[in-house]
Amino acid sequence: MRSPIPLDLVRLRRSCADCSLRELCLPAGVDRDDMGRLDTMVQRRRSLGRGDSLFRTGDPLHAVYVATNGAFKTVVVNEAGEEHVLGFHLPGELFGLDAIGSGRHRCQAVALGEATVCELPFASLSAVATELPSLQRQLLRVMGQSADRDHDHVDVLSRRQASERVALFLQGLGERYQRIDQPGDDFQLPMSRDEIARYLGLALETVSRGFSRLHEDGVIDVRGRRIRILDAPALQAAASGCEAEVPRGGARRTRA
Amino acid sequence: MRSPIPLDLVRLRRSCADCSLRELCLPAGVDRDDMGRLDTMVQRRRSLGRGDSLFRTGDPLHAVYVATNGAFKTVVVNEAGEEHVLGFHLPGELFGLDAIGSGRHRCQAVALGEATVCELPFASLSAVATELPSLQRQLLRVMGQSADRDHDHVDVLSRRQASERVALFLQGLGERYQRIDQPGDDFQLPMSRDEIARYLGLALETVSRGFSRLHEDGVIDVRGRRIRILDAPALQAAASGCEAEVPRGGARRTRA
DNA sequence: CGCAGGGTTGACTGCAGTCAATCTTTGTGG
DNA sequence: CCACAAAGATTGACTGCAGTCAACCCTGCG
Numbered sequence: 001m002r003s004p005i006p007l008d009l010v011r012l013r014r015s016c017a018d019c020s021l022r023e024l025c026l027p028a029g030v031d032r033d034d035m036g037r038l039d040t041m042v043q044r045r046r047s048l049g050r051g052d053s054l055f056r057t058g059d060p061l062h063a064v065y066v067a068t069n070g071a072f073k074t075v076v077v078n079e080a081g082e083e084h085v086l087g088f089h090l091p092g093e094l095f096g097l098d099a100i101g102s103g104r105h106r107c108q109a110v111a112l113g114e115a116t117v118c119e120l121p122f123a124s125l126s127a128v129a130t131e132l133p134s135l136q137r138q139l140l141r142v143m144g145q146s147a148d149r150d151h152d153h154v155d156v157l158s159r160r161q162a163s164e165r166v167a168l169f170l171q172g173l174g175e176r177y178q179r180i181d182q183p184g185d186d187f188q189l190p191m192s193r194d195e196i197a198r199y200l201g202l203a204l205e206t207v208s209r210g211f212s213r214l215h216e217d218g219v220i221d222v223r224g225r226r227i228r229i230l231d232a233p234a235l236q237a238a239a240s241g242c243e244a245e246v247p248r249g250g251a252r253r254t255r256a
Numbered sequence: 257m258r259s260p261i262p263l264d265l266v267r268l269r270r271s272c273a274d275c276s277l278r279e280l281c282l283p284a285g286v287d288r289d290d291m292g293r294l295d296t297m298v299q300r301r302r303s304l305g306r307g308d309s310l311f312r313t314g315d316p317l318h319a320v321y322v323a324t325n326g327a328f329k330t331v332v333v334n335e336a337g338e339e340h341v342l343g344f345h346l347p348g349e350l351f352g353l354d355a356i357g358s359g360r361h362r363c364q365a366v367a368l369g370e371a372t373v374c375e376l377p378f379a380s381l382s383a384v385a386t387e388l389p390s391l392q393r394q395l396l397r398v399m400g401q402s403a404d405r406d407h408d409h410v411d412v413l414s415r416r417q418a419s420e421r422v423a424l425f426l427q428g429l430g431e432r433y434q435r436i437d438q439p440g441d442d443f444q445l446p447m448s449r450d451e452i453a454r455y456l457g458l459a460l461e462t463v464s465r466g467f468s469r470l471h472e473d474g475v476i477d478v479r480g481r482r483i484r485i486l487d488a489p490a491l492q493a494a495a496s497g498c499e500a501e502v503p504r505g506g507a508r509r510t511r512a
Numbered sequence: 513c514g515c516a517g518g519g520t521t522g523a524c525t526g527c528a529g530t531c532a533a534t535c536t537t538t539g540t541g542g
Numbered sequence: 543c544c545a546c547a548a549a550g551a552t553t554g555a556c557t558g559c560a561g562t563c564a565a566c567c568c569t570g571c572g
Contacts, residue, residue, distance in 0.1 A: 084414045098407065106407060129392070136386065136392060144355070147402065147403050148358065150403060150410065151362060153410055154340075155332065160457075192518070198414075201414045204518095205561075205562085208520055208521085224569075240335045241336055448551090449552095450550080458528080461530085461553085462527095465552085467551095
């Protein structure tokens with residue numbers, strides 16, 4: 001199945017062809033030759049530590065990024081000096097696309113812990129896409145998916161109840177872990193309560209209370225950053241504003 | 257400047273080359289020939305009345321749209337039947353891009369009043385973009401700009417104070433009117449208070465109170481849907497959470 | 513072992529949501 | 543052209559959720 005020659009293995013290990021995330025990054029129809037071209041385009045993986053920035057607000061568009069390990073957050077700092085978290089980026093999720101509209105980054109990307117990223121210089125990406133329709137389509141699709149995540153974020157922020165936002169956040173994170181072949185019901189949060197709060201538009205104490213409440217109700221198990229989802233349907237219900245764990249039975253307080 | 261032959265005029269009037277929004281839609285380097293090809297691609301303008309839908313949630317991606325007249329909203333309806341407004345789309349602003357990620361529309365587009373749109377079949381657009389690098393770049397840029405607007409939306413929704421959200425909303429709308437060569441400080445809101453509220457994640461009464469407060473403070477003039485911005489700096493200040501109108505002089509109630 | 517940073521819990525308060533009444537604007541038909 | 547109705551917008555009163563302040567706890571690390 002795979003070349004038995006060790007030297008080749010080492011090369012492949014750093015190549016797109018061998019990357020576990022390839023079907024997320026790459027168009028389906030790319031053949032061996034084209035993939036080689038992509039490979040040469042990818043600048044070698046970069047390593048970052050907790051708090052390191054990949055790009056800052058105002059930086060000219062240079063590249064887009066995919067984490068292979070670790071996670072990132074993108075943030076904006078407003079006039080008052082408060083930090084708003086625009087998004088969290090798990091391995092395999094392209095980010096840095098925010099600069100495509102204006103040519104400059106509108107936010108800052110920060111590693112949430114030890115992390116490595118592939119850097120795709122946008123100029124090369126764009127040039128290759130011109131000649132490679134399947135890559136062009138993929139690029140559009142990936143941008144679309146990124147917009148989908150923004151819409152999900154808007155959806156979360158529009159929820160009135162803090163508890164709904166917290167539940168929706170955990171649910172969404174679980175789905176995203178599942179897509180990268182990690183358990184969607186048992187994971188380690190890469191971000192702090194404070195960062196979650198700044199993402200959800202809540203106070204950090206409110207996030208903490210939300211977690212505790214879900215824990216008490218037996219919906220999830222929380223120990224620090226370790227999350228286990230015990231009752232997915234109940235989490236779904238909590239995300240939709242349905243009060244509680246009782247699926248059958250009593251009439252809800254439908255006052256209106 | 258313009259062909260004096262009436263017949264031509266009529267033709268031009270319906271063509272991209274004569275559209276007042278062309279530099280928003282079209283890449284800079286498109287020559288006459290290419291523009292002709294774009295023109296044939298654009299399905300003829302469609303007229304809609306208030307409340308008419310252009311596409312609905314779940315519809316397969318067929319086209320993207322630009323209003324030439326009137327405005328649109330895109331909305332999602334959640335399980336509880338509540339409507340969340342994802343965005344408002346003024347003339348010249350491409351929308352419908354939300355389907356590019358998954359192939360299906362994730363929201364519904366509704367005309368806010370009498371409106372006409374250009375419909376750009378996505379298949380043709382994508383095919384032409386393959387051969388026309390400048391169009392491809394423009395397509396990416398427009399998608400990026402659309403993402404920028406989503407980020408602005410997230411930014412608004414993250415604001416704690418309702419008054420900040422309202423001020424930010426008016427300010428943003430003014431800027432967008434200015435970009436389509438309409439006064440940015442004197443305009444008619446195409447949407448209701450209720451729709452604004454569903455966009456800002458507030459109760460409609462809260463939006464109304466926000467307007468009234470800005471009116472009292474002399475920042476804006478409100479008469480129903482007619483908005484005049486009287487004091488742009490004060491509006492900016494209100495959007496940033498700075499309490500009030502007094503640039504020089506007395507300390508505001510800075511309780512904290 | 514002690515410290516520091518992050519997380520949890522409690523008490524209190526204020527902002528914005530809800531309910532409700534009134535006013536204004538718009539659109540329709542006599 | 544006016545009267546009326548219906549929808550939209552404003553204002554007020556009250557309440558509850560979540561923000562703020564503060565104390566305490568836990569966990570990992572030097």
